[in-house]
Amino acid sequence: MTSLLEQPGYDEEKLQMVAEQLLCREDQAGLLLSLMGQPQQYCYPSIFIYGHQASGKSHVMHVMLKELELPHAIISCVECVSSSLLFELVLFSFFGSEASSLLPRSPSLSDFVRIYRQQCLQAPATQTRYIVMEKAELLRDADANLLPALLRLQELDNVSVILLSEISWDKFRPNTGCFEPLLLHFPDYSKGDLHQILSQDSHPKYSDDFYSSYINILLGVFYTVCRDLRELRHLVRHTHTHTVKETDTHKLWRNIEPHLKKAMQTVYLREVSSVQWEQMQQMEEKEAGALRGLSAHTHVELPYYSKFLLVAAYLASYNPARTDRRFFLKHHGKIKKTNFLKKNEKTSNHLLGPKPFPLDRLLAIFYSVVDSRVAPTASIFSQISSLVTLQLLTQVSHDDQLDAPKYKCAVSLDFICAISRTVNFEIVKYLYDFL
């Protein structure tokens, strides 16, 4: 393995700068640089780099290409919604705005290659040019010829295409094959690596030691769930305000860990912003245990009857129709336990998901659960359609004209429990799965 600093043809100071910024990625960067070779030498036509999110693929490429001042175009496939944007960006980065303005409206690959070739005649590459495609997996959705053509762009001039992706190459290969790129893997950061990188952006308020042990605790809580550096950094930024008051490393552990566990439900899922998170933490000191319920989806306000409609829809979706009599008929007689066969797990409806039901069944259940508290009107129907609009109900089989419309309930058990609590209805008693 040639080390990063040892590559001839590059300025040593610049290499030093690169090495400083690529903590824990020295091996990968070294290998990459040795594949790229000296600036004026040829690099392999295409290189495919894969690895998990935030394993530093983009970071390494950006730092290397920028610090070493190599001619490059960095293209995010998310932003390049059409290939004409891609062509424009590549031509612009290598040859300036005159070249990119030569492109006709809605240019084809043929136009791009023609102009690229023309420009290369005027300005042949003295150094290898690099085209970096970020999130390359999106190229699969683009024009089928684009990826195979990019992979062999080097037939034009000294240019290499570097694809970055979190999906392995096997899922890219077109049916009739194509030029195979060199595959490089960026392994995930170990816990130690993550600690080292996260400790780098230490806050001036804290001592290094203190910050480091804070990171340690945070990793202890989150490492089993998430190894994504970007996510972890987000968590560090959004939770460290709480540590201000603590200065003693030993106390830190006891005090901070429960908070971090709560952060898992909120900050990690991006349901609250850091400001909200702070407010929550302050509130908590006054009234403990108000955390739950802040979750965004419990904040839906519905009209009274809509709530019952939704409850009825939930029951219709998750109970077998044959059990309706037993649950909703006033005088169904004694419940015979033997009527209920031993339930095989596979038949539990809360595993299989909601079943569609016809409108009349919904209404029957609705009138029975809502008791005599309601006067049935046409407004019921408009409430149903607004539930559909809110995507709390989904309509299925509407293309089948002969059939009456069928619906499915599209809310979770937690949600429906919360809803039925507000109307004093104990839904669990009416669910077949929980009998």
Add this chain to the structure above:
Amino acid sequence: MSKRKVKDSHLPVGECITEVQSILRERLCCNLHPDKPEEIEAQHKHLLELLKRTVIHGESNSVLIVAPRGAGKTMLLKCVLRDLLQEKEAEKSLLQVHLNGLLQTDDRIALKEITRQLHLENVVGDKVFGSFAENLAFLLEALKKGDRSSSRPVLFILDEFDLFAHHKNQTLLYNLFDVAQSAQAPIAVVGLTCRLDVLELLEKRVKSRFSHRQIHLLSTLTFCQYVQRVQTQLSLPENFPDKKFGQEWNKSITTLCKDASVEEVLRRHFNTSKDFRSMHALLMLCLSRVSVSKPVLKPADVLEASKLRFADAKGNMLHGLSILELCLIIAMKHLNDVYEDEPFNLQMVHNEFKKFLQRKSNSMYNFEQPVIMKAFEHLQQLELIRPVDSSTAKIQKEYQLMRLMLNHSQIMEALQKYPQCPTDVKQWAKSAFA
């Protein structure tokens, strides 16, 4: 750079390495055509004769070069063209049109490109043509009417030929073959393709106009020849600036290729693919390990390079999953075992995972549903699990049916390689494999 006087020049090691890298990289990375193509003399001669007939005698012709990817179709053609242009007549009058199925994605674009490559844009101007054939005929006619009175031979090269067969009505192919067959103008059509079944793609009227000449580059390469090839590809030319270094390098390559462990590696590669391109990829990885501090290729380098080439991508990705994600995969594996590979949804997986948790007292893995959901989505994003049908719009995420894209041994291997895998998780996984 090799302008330097050859005799008694002795360069510092750094410069030698730079030179080695430049020479070998050009060979391995860009499609430089060799002076004399190896092992395909017969095909070379055949194609050259054919094209000469068009150039010199004005005979029209069509031919397909069929070979797997990276076997040297383009290289063969380039070598033939180079030799063809040695002929005075060819140099003087031959016109070339290079089309590529990847670039000229429909016949309109192709025609524009033909016009451009024949330098007839001005002649055509704003003329409107009734049909494709009319347009093509006009182009060929325009070539005649130029300053020269006799018609000039045109060589049409269609790389990725099979893609042209997908164009609407195969208009371009039909017209080119038609012109070639009816000898309206001296043209040669050379198609390059990696599809052995290419003729089946052609419509009947197109097929009947094609000469049915095919040149195959099917290699009957033996392992000995393969090793020989590796050696030639890595060897430095005679005129290497530092003679002594060059000789030593070549000697070291000879010993390298005789090494038993290297031979084993090469045999493995030989058995997976024999073409030049995958060999070049391997050698490129070897070459990248040559540096000033280590100016030779050692067997260890070849081994390392081969390890990179054969890296297990899925295993690599599984290595980076979080424990929660790994647990979900094990749960899926259990479900697959119980229900005989029926698709599953998140609820079932979560339920299976809960069963594992119930057996344990500590709550280390007790996660809320949304956290599990996020992990599940991540697995989907990595395409380790895949929805059964893609019309996802109307189904809640937790009930979307999925399939696991990993097999038994892949999971098993991943578990073994997983860093610090908790023993209880390992045991749980094992219970599925019993």
